Amino acid sequence: MIQEKLRLLQSGKLTAEQNIKSFIDKIKKQDKNINSFIEVNKNAVQEAKELDKKKKKGRLFGLAIAVKSNICVKGLLTSCGSKTLSNFYSPYDADVIKKIKQEDGIIIGMMNMDEFAAGSTGESSFYGPTKNPVALDRVPGGSSSGSAASVAADFCDLSLGSDTGGSIRTPASHCGLVGIKPSYGRVSRYGLIDLSMSLDQIGVFSKDVYGSALLLNIIAGRSENDPITFDNEVEDYHIEIDKVSSDLTIGISKNFNDLCQDKRILELINKKIDEFSKKYKYQKKEVDLEYVKLAVQTYYPLVYVEFFSSTRKFDGRKYGFKIEENCGEEVLRRILGGKEISKAEHKGRYYRQALATKNLIKNDFDNAFKKVDFIISPVVPKLPNKTTKKITDPKEMYAYDAFTIPSNLAGNCASVINIGRIENVPVGLQVICPSFKESLMFNVLHKFEMLK
Amino acid sequence: MKVKIGLEVHLYVKLENNKTKLFCSCPINYKEAETNTNICPRCTGMPGNKPMLPNKEAFEKAIEVALILNCGIPKGPILFQRKHYDWPDLPNGFQKTISGTYSVPVGYEGKYNNVRISYMHLEEDPAKWDPITGYVDYNRSGIPLIEIVTEPDLIDSEETRTWVRNLMTALSYVNSIDKDLGIKADVNVNIENHPRVEIKNVNSLANIKKAIEYEVLRQQKALLSGKNLVQETRTYDDKQNITIHMRYKEQAQDYMFIPEPDLPSIQVTKDQLEKIKKIVPESPESKRERFVNKYKLKKEDAETLSSNLKLAEIFEDIIKESEINVTAKLLVRDLLSVLNYDKLEIENVNLNLENLKYLSKMLSENKITENTSKKILIELVKKDFSVKDYIKKHDLEIKSDKSELETICKQVIKENPKAIEDYKKGEEKALNFLVGMVMKKTKGTANPDIVNNLIKKLL
Numbered sequence: 065m066i067q068e069k070l071r072l073l074q075s076g077k078l079t080a081e082q083n084i085k086s087f088i089d090k091i092k093k094q095d096k097n098i099n100s101f102i103e104v105n106k107n108a109v110q111e112a113k114e115l116d117k118k119k120k121k122g123r124l125f126g127l128a129i130a131v132k133s134n135i136c137v138k139g140l141l142t143s144c145g146s147k148t149l150s151n152f153y154s155p156y157d158a159d160v161i162k163k164i165k166q167e168d169g170i171i172i173g174m175m176n177m178d179e180f181a182a183g184s185t186g187e188s189s190f191y192g193p194t195k196n197p198v199a200l201d202r203v204p205g206g207s208s209s210g211s212a213a214s215v216a217a218d219f220c221d222l223s224l225g226s227d228t229g230g231s232i233r234t235p236a237s238h239c240g241l242v243g244i245k246p247s248y249g250r251v252s253r254y255g256l257i258d259l260s261m262s263l264d265q266i267g268v269f270s271k272d273v274y275g276s277a278l279l280l281n282i283i284a285g286r287s288e289n290d291p292i293t294f295d296n297e298v299e300d301y302h303i304e305i306d307k308v309s310s311d312l313t314i315g316i317s318k319n320f321n322d323l324c325q326d327k328r329i330l331e332l333i334n335k336k337i338d339e340f341s342k343k344y345k346y347q348k349k350e351v352d353l354e355y356v357k358l359a360v361q362t363y364y365p366l367v368y369v370e371f372f373s374s375t376r377k378f379d380g381r382k383y384g385f386k387i388e389e390n391c392g393e394e395v396l397r398r399i400l401g402g403k404e405i406s407k408a409e410h411k412g413r414y415y416r417q418a419l420a421t422k423n424l425i426k427n428d429f430d431n432a433f434k435k436v437d438f439i440i441s442p443v444v445p446k447l448p449n450k451t452t453k454k455i456t457d458p459k460e461m462y463a464y465d466a467f468t469i470p471s472n473l474a475g476n477c478a479s480v481i482n483i484g485r486i487e488n489v490p491v492g493l494q495v496i497c498p499s500f501k502e503s504l505m506f507n508v509l510h511k512f513e514m515l516k
Numbered sequence: 517m518k519v520k521i522g523l524e525v526h527l528y529v530k531l532e533n534n535k536t537k538l539f540c541s542c543p544i545n546y547k548e549a550e551t552n553t554n555i556c557p558r559c560t561g562m563p564g565n566k567p568m569l570p571n572k573e574a575f576e577k578a579i580e581v582a583l584i585l586n587c588g589i590p591k592g593p594i595l596f597q598r599k600h601y602d603w604p605d606l607p608n609g610f611q612k613t614i615s616g617t618y619s620v621p622v623g624y625e626g627k628y629n630n631v632r633i634s635y636m637h638l639e640e641d642p643a644k645w646d647p648i649t650g651y652v653d654y655n656r657s658g659i660p661l662i663e664i665v666t667e668p669d670l671i672d673s674e675e676t677r678t679w680v681r682n683l684m685t686a687l688s689y690v691n692s693i694d695k696d697l698g699i700k701a702d703v704n705v706n707i708e709n710h711p712r713v714e715i716k717n718v719n720s721l722a723n724i725k726k727a728i729e730y731e732v733l734r735q736q737k738a739l740l741s742g743k744n745l746v747q748e749t750r751t752y753d754d755k756q757n758i759t760i761h762m763r764y765k766e767q768a769q770d771y772m773f774i775p776e777p778d779l780p781s782i783q784v785t786k787d788q789l790e791k792i793k794k795i796v797p798e799s800p801e802s803k804r805e806r807f808v809n810k811y812k813l814k815k816e817d818a819e820t821l822s823s824n825l826k827l828a829e830i831f832e833d834i835i836k837e838s839e840i841n842v843t844a845k846l847l848v849r850d851l852l853s854v855l856n857y858d859k860l861e862i863e864n865v866n867l868n869l870e871n872l873k874y875l876s877k878m879l880s881e882n883k884i885t886e887n888t889s890k891k892i893l894i895e896l897v898k899k900d901f902s903v904k905d906y907i908k909k910h911d912l913e914i915k916s917d918k919s920e921l922e923t924i925c926k927q928v929i930k931e932n933p934k935a936i937e938d939y940k941k942g943e944e945k946a947l948n949f950l951v952g953m954v955m956k957k958t959k960g961t962a963n964p965d966i967v968n969n970l971i972k973k974l975l
Contacts, residue, residue: 136564149563156557158564218747255557257562261777291569291779370777373598376609377561406600406772416618 066127066221066275073126080112081125083221084170087128087308091219093171100213102133103141104173111170122168123282129164130214130223133174134181135266136255137161144257145177145189148378158255159290160224160266167282172220175210181226181259182371182394183207184234184464185449190392193451197243198240199489202448205235209267212239215269223269228259229363230443230468232267236480237443237492242425242509244268244276245468246284247499248475250296254289258374260367262419263472273481273509277301280502299503305510312346315436319353323466326446328486333442333493336483339515351432351439355424359469360427360462362425365405365418372402397458420474428500429474438508439496441467443480448490467494477502481512496499517739518708521676521686522668525683529574529638529660537658538574538640539567539612546644546655547697559643559658561607566778569597570638574660575622576775576792577692578638579784581662582623583796584690585633587685589789590620593781600772604640605654613639615663616773629682631799639663642880662693668704668712673728676703677721685800689825707739711747715759718752727752731759746921803828811835817844820852826862827852830872838876846876846889854893871896871903878907887960888912914963921954921962925970928953939975947971 072078088109088155095101105111108128115126131137134144136154138161143149161171178188186209187193194209197200197217204213209223212235215223227245236243244267251266258264265284270276284298314337324330341348380386388399405414433437444464455461471478476499480492493512497505529791535544557565582589597616600609614621614637614941626633633872643657664683670676680701687693700719705728706712713735718727728949730752735745750759798806807818808826821828827847834843851872855862878884884907888901892903892912907913928950929936938946947968954967 118725134564136562142563144563152563154564156562254566256562290566369774373600373610373772373774376600376602377563377607379602379609382561382607383563404771406774409772409774445760450581477795 065272066278067272069221070127072127074121075236078126080115080168080170081109081208083126084112084128084172085109087172087219094217095214095219097200098197098213098217098219099192100176100197100210100217100219101130101173101192102143102145102176102189102191102210105140105171108170108172115168118168119356119392120268122166123278124164124167124169127169127222128172128220129169129267130172130175130211130220132181132208132211132223133177134226134257135160135224135261136257137174139172139217140174142174142257143190143300144180145191146179146387146392146395147190148180148385148387149257149383150190151384154255156255158266159252159287161255163283164279169222169282173214175208175214175223177210178207178231179392179395180257180371180375181207181228181231182367182398184230184461185455186210186213186235187451187454188392188394195451196238196448199238199448201450201452202238202489203451205238205444205448207231211269212236212241212243214515215239215241215271219351221270222275224279224283225267225269226256226259226268227265227468227472228263228367229472230465232269233468233478233480233492233494235466236269237482238448238490240480240482240485240490240492241480242270242273242276243492244279244280244502244505245471245478246502247477249292249294250284250471250477250500250502251280252285252287252290252293254287258345260370261374262366262370262422263363265472273506273513274302274305276479276509277305277422277506284502288414294500296500301506303504303508304503307503307507309504309507310345312344312438313436314341314346314348315351315432315439316348317351317353317432317439317441319356320441320467323357324442324445326486329442329444329446329491332484332486332491336493336512336515337440340506340512343515344511349436351436353423353425353428353432353470355428356466356470359423359425359473360466360471362418362421363465363469364462365399365414366422368398369405369409369415371398372406375399394458424475425470429470429476429496433498437497438501438504441494441496443467443492443494447455447486447491471496475499476506479505479509481509483512517736520668520673520706520708521670521672521728522704523664523666523680524702524704525664525666525677525680526700526702526958527662527664527687528641528694529577529662530692530694531571531573531577531660535573535574536571538571538638538660539569539658541568542658544659546653546659546930549655551651551653552655554655555657555828559607560654561609565608567612567776569779572658574784575638576620576788577690578622578636578662579789579792580690580692580796581664581687582626582636583621583793584686584799585628585636586799587623587626587627587633587636589623589784591784592620593783594620594622595781596776596779597773598776601770602781603642603645604650605645605657607654607657611640611642612665612776612779613637614663614914615639616771618773618775628686629679631669631679634667636841659747668706673725673732676728677725680721680724682800684774685823689797690795691802703731703896704725705735706734707745710735710739710745713745713747713759714749714763716749716751723752723754726754726757727759730757735760745927797825800825800828811840811844813840813844817848819846824862830867830869833869834873834876837849837873840879842880843876845886846872850886850890850893854890854897858897859899863906865897867896868900871900874903875971878913882963883913885914885960885964912959912961915961918966921958921966922970922974924954924957924962925967925974928957929971929974
């Protein structure tokens, strides 16, 4: 789909202006029901007109890219879905935005999200909840709710999200999309407003695998602006998408499957794996991920402490609103919790232990990847909640991320692709690959795409 | 009542090749730059900012400082920490520093001039905040600072001031500190077995001394009148020359240190360390001792010579060909007083080493007088010229040719009958007068001993 659209744009059969205008019209008519945008870029059509004058066209020429509101775009409202930053029009572009603009992509707007990316349902934004365009009575998943909903609702071509514990993969699953969380250190996070710095990654959403592969190829790579990015070669994921890989081994872990509450999801996944392994003659192997069960307990101390630290700049002096006095419940819980842990941390008990456990989980994956090429698991343990049902118990909310968090802790790359529906709600499957094996991951995703 | 004093000295790193802040590429010339012009999203703490890798030159300069202070250099990884506190000068709400509960400093367990160095490390400077107007200037935010922390081994204000001055000498040896940007010290003062008081941001050698004097008196008076002292942080007001209570001292846990997740750890490699060790000179402390032991110099002269690396190097170079004591005298007494008189510093004067060598050699061989040498030095610090040619041109070599001198002496005797009379009456002064007259006629180049003997003989 994206490949076809790009061909039209590159050949001039479709102008950038036409592409952007049709999206803007649709957003104007339909987004009031979805609430996926916090701000539509008022200059988008003008920018498209300028692009149409260009002779040499970039690799994202004229495509509409929606951006999660925690990624700084110069001149646009980078609010993090919070009242705290409801005045913050970023004076600079994040590294990923610079790269997109260089390739002639057009930022169509700033997307709704769980406040400061601290949520998995898309309901905790200061700007109101995001609706799921493909299952209106269900939550879209979060925290990159608007980025997912806008792609699903055809308000844009591609979108950027961020994933700290599943914030791309969960909404990708609920909205029936491809969602990519790249390896830690693959994409520069300069300009991404922090949730948890040792886990955050910027990633992408698209309807087809090609779209994600192309956009990731453009935004990935080492940047001196983010010292934890790596030098590893950025492969042409989109070109090598159907590279034939034979003799691959699929990893399956009962440590994941045991945690899946809705057994219908497991059945659907197992059915797909069987189809997949039969068609491509891939072997299946059970892998032991013993410490995955500790993922949620390990994740939250890290997130609390790092989030507390990173929100100290929102002291009310520079952006007008002191975060503690203007944020929602979950954000406040994390800040206060983070503060207490940080104080107690003087004895090295919590944060450093969590860092140590993080390593155990990474070792689990390293060992598993000696035996298998990639691992397949569910994305979430159950179907998305109905919008009428509010989760009030944080433990229940946190358990929701049990399958997505491990990859953030291990730093590997993980992704979601839709494999069908249950109760007419989209269900995704997670493909986890070793760090910097994005190319392999896109091959596998493409092969699932071809199954349909 | 035994007093214990410890210091936390903050100094600006002197950068020569990469004059940028610690974690971004903004320039460091904050004093010259217009307010809030040396800034970027990083040093203003914008949402979404990430630090760049620390300025490598600043880090290597910190290692040089560690080495000159005889500190150990960690073999394992060094990790920046976040030190959290809520203050208008701190744009991110935390300071990136290599200090803190779990940190591995750049240098540890050093010793300098009999004071133990607990550790020294690198950190970023906060912005400049004006508490009266509320304005913040971020030009200063993120400039690399070196902090040197001592054990409480100092015992009084004078000793502390001298130690800090000697510390500056050591730091000038490695050329790692920008003295023009000043010094900021936190001074910890306590009377043995009583709580420790920290005096924040004392900003000159003189103020360090005065602040300690005031604080010791204050604590002693309080104890004598039966009051209890508390652990607290005070500030020094140099206008009133008093210390004022600021807050009760933070515990380390209040800073909520965590390792900086946005930066990889730094490893000092063996090669890097070897390379730096090569450029770090012998410390002034051991130089001084060596000068006393090896060259039998007076302690004061050794101290003066080692107080300036260039001077010490000139000294050791000259004595390869000249007499040690003559050279020491030439440099310590004559050269420094000439420089002092003109308010010059040896670093800024275009002194040709060959000229100094020649002067010292001529003095050692008794070919010119000290007087001549000093006159030449006065000219030499103003502009460079060949001393050898100058001496020849002005005929300044000591005249030891007896027949030539005898002629002059005879002439002087003839011209001064009154003095001869006086001398014969037994007035020693008259002899000095006659010698002086000969010296005058020879422009000070006559050997005074020979003249003396000649006149006596002739009379």
